[in-house]
Amino acid sequence: MFVVSAPGKIILFGEHAVVYGKPAIAAAVDLRTYLYVGTDNDENQGHSAGDENTIRLQLPDIGLDHSWDRRNLVWPSSISSQAQSRLDTVFFTRLQKSCLADIPDALHRVAAATFLYLYTHIVPREIAGQTYLVRSNLPIGAGLGSSASISVCFAAAFAILAGWTQTAIEVPLAMTPGSLLTAQSPLELINDWSFVGELCMHGNPSGIDNAVATHGGAIFFQREPAIRRPIAALPPIKLVLTNTGHPRRTADLVAGVKLLRDELTSTTTAIFDAIEHLTEEAYSAITARDSVCDKQLDPRVSERLQTLFRINQGLLLSLGVSHPKLDQIRASATHYNIGETKLTGAGGGGCAITLVQSDTSPLALTQFREQLETPEVGFKVYETTLGGKGVAYASETVSATLYRSLEGAQLQSRGNWVYW
Template sequence: MSTTHVTDDSSSEESVGRRSSPDQNGRTSRNHFRKSSIPLAPPFMVSAPGKVIVYGEHAVVHGKPAMAAAISLRSYLHVHTLTKSSRTVSLFFPDISLSHTWSIDALPWSTFQHPSKKRNYYDLVTALDHELVASLKPHTDAVSPDYPPHERRIHAHTATAFLYLFLSLGSPRSHSCIYSLRSAIPPGAGLGSSASVTVCLATALLLQAHALSGPHPDQPAPESATQLERINRWAFVGECCIHGNPSGIDNTVSTQGKAAVFQRTDYARPPSVRMLRRFPSLPLLLVNTMQVRSTATEVAKVARLREGHPEIADGVLEAIGRVTGSAERVIGRAEEDGAEGVSEGTIRHLGELMGINHGLLVALGVSHPKLERLRALVEQAGVGWTKLTGAGGGGCAITLLDPKGCGMDHSERETKGSEIDVPLMEKGPKMLENGVGGLTQLQRDLEAEGFEKFETILGGDGVGVLYPAVLHNGSEESQEGGEEIDQEKFLSVQGRDGVEKLVGVLGPGRGVREGWRFWTV
């Protein structure tokens, strides 16, 4: 891995020097970090969730609705401002081995600031300016020169997204900063990892541009909605830098949280997006089969099936669209009821629809033997309802956990009539860890098959901010004002579990840790 040197030009005070890039696990030797001289602002953090497609895969490509929801696996961005005399901007992303520093003064400000190109933070941007992207190429070509072509391509796309947002939302007078990213979302698994990153970057840069006034508890809903849309639009532009022509659903769910129904009937027009802001928090088991898959290959399979058997294939796609519609109506009725909890009937209805959706996807030919093996294991354990999520052909599957099947008795479910408390449901994924009911054997079976499991929550919060970067963890440190999360601590922690333990939005009891705040509508 190449070494990046970030220096503070202040000669009278201790500077940031001899800073080496962290390895893939985020490990960096302690003697590589020194405290910078008085920064212009305290460090802060931003976090945004990944997503899963709950209903509607493949049918959405052909004009039918799909439902996507946020998951509790998240990306985390730490922003450290250097002193006024420093004139560099750095991006550290150890999870993908990316580490680079640019001179702020050498960036193509004249191109981005040109009257015909300049965009204001409040502009509802909808597309990339390809001339601006071209102006960044010399600065992204310099990233990771010694890496293999595939990794260089990933690094270049990520750097392009970062620089495009940095130059669009900043100015030649922007302060020197270090932006450090960590993620608990497996990359390349169809879980919206890149969108989560661009949402974090857009939010941080908008905050630094004083373009966001929240989040805070008494923020008016219209103001919150405007700011979320601002974040979402700029995050979409970042996604365009990475993926070229993204649908926009990933960044929308990552920004807004909860869930959304997405439909595009005319590719010449923007898609229709209906937010489900009261989508319930539900316990979800996310399993990565570790089987590599190609979205393009699976989409092409369905296209060939339509070509050879149009009436049958279109009937299956129509049925998948109806599954999504049925799920939206069930959730809508639950919202209208205004109940604090989630009824067992609602959970069962949503779970059964997941099973139907998977069966229809099997009919389209986009499942895989490993996905079917996983479904068989869950069915044998009797703990919930499973379907593939995303393109299929491998990749990930989701299981909505059934409180009855997981062995929770009446008292454990803390029922109010037939409703299950939402806070208890948020603890649902811990049932796997604690070996409740049929989950004990399922845990062993998943390990034996070589599957990677994640206990998550479906339908959680969207983008959040920790300002300043101080967490109240219930530890001795928190009794003295909280645990400060500095750059060294953030980059040095190992692995996804280490990141979640250090700065995760959800704490030990699965509730939101004190300090994190979210825009809500």
């Protein structure tokens, strides 16, 4: 039994434009997803802990609990450690018709389809069935990369089961690993396969979410041409993260921007170009040698980032991906003079990030939080740390039933985490 874990992310600059080959800056946050792989003593689903033919997927945060007989799954003709650059849509359709017909909920179907697609393409058929239990401190569908974090966990766990990555985990005889991978590093392997998971979920992902969830830290990212430039020493940037709780689907918002681009190509291209320029300006400011003064973000750099935050939000608003609830957060931040606010991720609800000014008082932050967390408003406010570690694994000794009862910090505090 073991657990893998991956962080969520926020995009500081470059949302949506990154899908069209423009750069973005993203950073891991200290909110994570955990995937338990092991046995279960819950017999309510028609199988016992010793049933090696049963594969059980549980995501209690969205109410999904489903089992399959691995002998009845649709399998590809062969398995390769080399991740696909494109989704096998014929196989994906066949998989959904054969294995997901009894899952009516759309969100459940997407999660289950992603799980099964990666499972059948990575895990050998002879591997015994297990329970796969997903727990998370990340809000679902809030623009914090929850789907990528889950995809990274799936890819990492399946690679361990397939023997493609060397770990200190003792794999049971019923799960004997195959040939160890030598051509790719574990992080490259996990990142590539988690991108396939993102293809299952979103159709046209940028790749930035799974890259941050895999590697952690902060990166300057560009899809075409492929650039992944780690920001080695992220300066101390104080952010407040506010979750509206308003549900939305990334795929729908990305599709809406594509429709706008198809209808008004020259206009949207100019918007994407402007986002590109401000992202590059932000990167230059963040990575400058004098960006930090007395262990604090230099006031000149802070002021520049405030301006770039404001412009970036305006451009995203023009793409039609903001939401009145995000505007409400921005209005509150302006009222208490905390700093500039922009959406993070796909928008349409989800989360906003506020870049806190250096002279903001603790009282102002408290008033901001209290106003937005009233029962009438119902938002959730976090003060977050940027640039955390990436994907990790740890051995586990408890059953899935016991692991399911853990909450919050208990998930991270268990075991000795190993980072690839």
